[in-house]
Amino acid sequence: MSEPSHCRVKLLAKPEVSLSQAVASSPGLRSVGWQALASLTLKLNPTLTAEVFSSDFPTRYGTVPSYFAKPRAYGMGGVIVESGGVSLPKVKVYHTVQPLSLCLIHGYHANFYGQYEVAEATVKLMEELGVKRLYILAGYALEGEPVCCAASTRSLLEEAEKAYGLKPGYVGPFLGFSGLLAGLAGNHGMDGLCLFGKTKPTPESPERPDREASEKLYRKICEILKVAP
Amino acid sequence: MKVRWRQVSTGSFENSRLIVGMPDVGLAGKQAVDYLVQELKPTLLFEAYSTHFPAQVIVTKEGLIELLKCELYGWRNPEGGGDLLLLTGNAQPLSPEGQYAFVRELLEKAEELNVKEVYSLSGYLVEFRPPEKEPSIYAVATSQELLAELKSKLGLSQLEKGSIEGVQGLVVGEAKVRGLKGVCLLAETPGYSTPSGRPIVDAKASKALLKVLTQILKVEVDLSGLERQAALTEEFMERVSQLEQQVLEQVLKVGRQPPKEKPYYV
Numbered sequence: 001m002s003e004p005s006h007c008r009v010k011l012l013a014k015p016e017v018s019l020s021q022a023v024a025s026s027p028g029l030r031s032v033g034w035q036a037l038a039s040l041t042l043k044l045n046p047t048l049t050a051e052v053f054s055s056d057f058p059t060r061y062g063t064v065p066s067y068f069a070k071p072r073a074y075g076m077g078g079v080i081v082e083s084g085g086v087s088l089p090k091v092k093v094y095h096t097v098q099p100l101s102l103c104l105i106h107g108y109h110a111n112f113y114g115q116y117e118v119a120e121a122t123v124k125l126m127e128e129l130g131v132k133r134l135y136i137l138a139g140y141a142l143e144g145e146p147v148c149c150a151a152s153t154r155s156l157l158e159e160a161e162k163a164y165g166l167k168p169g170y171v172g173p174f175l176g177f178s179g180l181l182a183g184l185a186g187n188h189g190m191d192g193l194c195l196f197g198k199t200k201p202t203p204e205s206p207e208r209p210d211r212e213a214s215e216k217l218y219r220k221i222c223e224i225l226k227v228a229p
Numbered sequence: 230m231k232v233r234w235r236q237v238s239t240g241s242f243e244n245s246r247l248i249v250g251m252p253d254v255g256l257a258g259k260q261a262v263d264y265l266v267q268e269l270k271p272t273l274l275f276e277a278y279s280t281h282f283p284a285q286v287i288v289t290k291e292g293l294i295e296l297l298k299c300e301l302y303g304w305r306n307p308e309g310g311g312d313l314l315l316l317t318g319n320a321q322p323l324s325p326e327g328q329y330a331f332v333r334e335l336l337e338k339a340e341e342l343n344v345k346e347v348y349s350l351s352g353y354l355v356e357f358r359p360p361e362k363e364p365s366i367y368a369v370a371t372s373q374e375l376l377a378e379l380k381s382k383l384g385l386s387q388l389e390k391g392s393i394e395g396v397q398g399l400v401v402g403e404a405k406v407r408g409l410k411g412v413c414l415l416a417e418t419p420g421y422s423t424p425s426g427r428p429i430v431d432a433k434a435s436k437a438l439l440k441v442l443t444q445i446l447k448v449e450v451d452l453s454g455l456e457r458q459a460a461l462t463e464e465f466m467e468r469v470s471q472l473e474q475q476v477l478e479q480v481l482k483v484g485r486q487p488p489k490e491k492p493y494y495v
Contacts, residue, residue: 069284071324112324115284150288157292168292172427173285183286183296192294 006055006114007121013047015095018130019103023221024122025137026107026177028067031207032139032197033178035214037106040221043229046094046104049129052121056114057089065206067176069112091122091177095129100225103129107177119180123188133191135224136182137217139210140196144169146213147220150194152186160193164224170196195220231322231330234338235276240303244311246446247339249349251299251321251396255418255431258350258397260455261438262317268450271304271315275338281327282320295319301335303342310447314339321396332399336407346411347404348445350438351397352431353388353415360463364417364437369393371405375412383441388415412445414438421466424473429465432458 023040025033058075079086094104103126110118126134140148148169151157160166174182174194182192197217199210222229250262265271277299287295299318306312316335322328336344353367368385370376379385392398393413404411416434423429436455443450 067284071281071327112284113280116280116282150292150294152294154291154293168288168290170288171290172288173283174288174294175283175285179286179294180284180296182294186294187296194288194294 007117008053009121009125010051010053011049012051013049013095015047015049015097015101015129017097017101019095019101020130020132021101021135021225022103022105022126022129022131022133023135023137023225024105024107024178024181026067026109027207028065028176028178029139029141029201029206030199030210030213032199032210032213032217033137033195034207035209035211036137036197036218036221037104039214039218040227041094041104041106043227044096044102044104046096046102048092049095049103050093050125052091052093052118052125053088054110054114054118056110056118057108058111059089061109062111067109069109069115069176071112073112075111091118093122093125100227102225103131105181107181109176115177115180116184119177119184122181123184123190126185126190127188131190133193134182134185135221136178136192136194137221138174138178138194138196139199139213140170141199141201142170144198146198146216148196148198150174150182150196152182152190152192156191156193164220166195166220231279231281231327232334233278234334235278237273237276240272240274240305242303242305242312242314242342245303245314245339245342245344246311246346246348247314247316247344247400248442249316249347249397249400251316251318253351253395253397254354254420255352255416255434256428257352257416257418257431257434257438259317260430260432260435261350261442262315264435264439264455265313265315265450266302266317268454269304269313269315271302271313273300274303274314274342275301277301277318277331277335279322279327279331281322281324281330283323287319301338306448308447311345313446313448314342314344328396328399332396332403335400336403336409340407344409347400347409348442349397349400349411349413350442351393351413351415352418352420352434354420355417356419358417358419364434366437366441367415367417369401369413369415371401371409371411375410379412379445383444385414385441414441421462424469429462430458432462
């Protein structure tokens with residue numbers, strides 16, 4: 001059964017070299033991963049490579065939090081206004097070549113009907129850019145280490161512990177764009193390593209930033225990428 | 230694409246019976262089919278992915294990331310009494326349109342594999358099930374004759390009124406539309422869960438389902454593994470219940486503390 005695609009990818013600047021690694025995040029628990037990715041983006045000053053649009057991207061969500069997608073909770077379509085300008089909601093894909101070749105993915109949560117399609121389109125784009133390994137940044141709210149991990153393969157888990165002292169610590173569902181990206185990347189033969197920064201949930205405002213947790217996560221991804229924080 | 234089927238292997242099957250066990254209340258039906266897969270060691274034929282599954286992956290205890298998927302297995306009956314197709318999974322589509330699409334495509338696949346009968350297994354939520362009581366099994370069927378046969382031969386209770394939500398219900402309804410025989414067996418379960426709300430497998434309900442199903446199918450399966458699991462679940466739930474009682478007593482004790490100043494009444 002096939003349906004018309006609600007997703008389109010606009011390629012803006014294809015890098016001349018293959019980007020073997022990618023770091024991704026999306027708005028989520030206490031914005032731990034999202035803020036860490038913002039810090040990394042600021043640090044590396046990357047070029048905008050591509051944008052992924054979807055007619056299933058609301059600007060006002062029908063669910064709280066935004067990544068808790070449910071059937072029939074379509075949300076409302078619209079544009080994002082910033083400094084008087086307007087733009088469509090989108091996944092933004094950036095790249096850097098120096099000091100390291102890296103792809104940076106700023107995710108956006110679709111409603112229930114677009115989540116898989118958007119994640120699949122983003123994974124295909126990563127494949128075209130040559131990505132072999134994906135790091136996902138997110139938050140977790142359990143007792144444990146300041147940063148714990150999950151991976152697409154056992155060998156990657158072993159590597160994460162040996163090389164960076166990372167251990168599994170979160171068990172359960174990983175919701176939304178970032179979770180699906182990690183799962184689908186694995187299906188496309190990419191290595192996926194998720195880094196979860198420990199935080200405390202604030203149910204009244206689930207995405208309220210936890211800057212301390214983000215900072216710890218940022219330092220860990222910098223250590224892995226060998227970038228000075 | 231609402232459903233994507235990935236063919237893993239092929240096989241030919243005769244007079245097949247499709248057994249469906251999806252995530253349900255008490256995970257009774259899912260565990261029953263998972264147990265059959267474990268014991269019969271069938272061949273994995275297809276993996277099914279759906280954009281209407283919950284938008285999430287699962288992080289396992291080992292720290293591995295798993296996409297949500299269903300698996301369709303095939304088992305050749307060495308006794309020749311009809312083969313089995315077994316469907317299990319860690320998710321089912323959430324939306325009605327996703328559930329309908331999934332069920333239709335599943336039955337198309339099953340018909341290609343010569344399915345003749347469809348059996349769906351599920352839990353049936355009850356408020357309380359005494360620990361010493363074996364779960365009752367309720368049945369619904371695509372025809373009154375079939376239902377009468379099940380009731381008379383196996384002493385099953387008839388589900389009088391209500392609905393069976395999800396793929397486990399729809400698959401029997403769609404089977405009827407296609408002219409296939411269909412039965413849904415439902416086992417009483419209190420729908421165990423941890424204090425944080427995570428569902429716990431009700432292996433006792435799964436065992437009760439399989440006891441009936443294996444008689445219908447005339448397939449022998451050693452159920453002792455489920456008995457051990459059921460005992461562990463009962464033990465765990467007993468501990469949880471004791472813990473809850475202790476917490477309740479503590480709360481009541483604090484609530485009953487005498488006030489520091491003696492009240493004065495005129």
